[in-house]
Amino acid sequence: MRKSMRGVAAVELAIVLVPLLLLGFGITEFGRAMYTYNALTKSVRDAARYLTRQTPGDAAAHGAAKCIAVHGNEGCTGAVLAPGLSTGLVQVAEGSLTTGTGTINTVTVAISGYPYNSVVEFVMPDITFGNISITMRSQL
DSSP states (O other): OOOTTTHHHHHHHHHHHHHHHHHHHHHHHHHHHHHHHHHHHHHHHHHHHHHHHOOOTOHHHHHHHHHHHHSSSOOOOOOOOOOOOOGGGGGEEEEEEEEETTEEHHHHHHHOOOEEEEESSTTOOEOOOOOOOEEOOOOO
16 A cells, blocks of 8 residues: 555645746736836836926926936936836826916826736736826926
């Protein structure tokens, strides 16, 4: 009886190991996607915050805001904050909003269509993030 049970643990491990590995890779890849989304959200917020302190209509400030959203600095130097992110994916807009006490100026920064490339595509396929945007009140 003992001899016929040999190797059963190895077979059970092989059966259970595949789903566990898929689950582990899926959790890791989903976490990486959430981290990237969070980094993009923070970069958009930083760019909008920068624009709130600039003169409305300043084209140079719009370019610097795009650089902040992509590189984290005004000079467009250094590594990008997320793989595949470029200034072409960043939109900057200014507007105004009428309230009961008057009109306020607003700035909006958005990243549209960011392509997230999965490392383990058979567990989590490549996805394209929806619009990540923020609108803030301009201080000037």
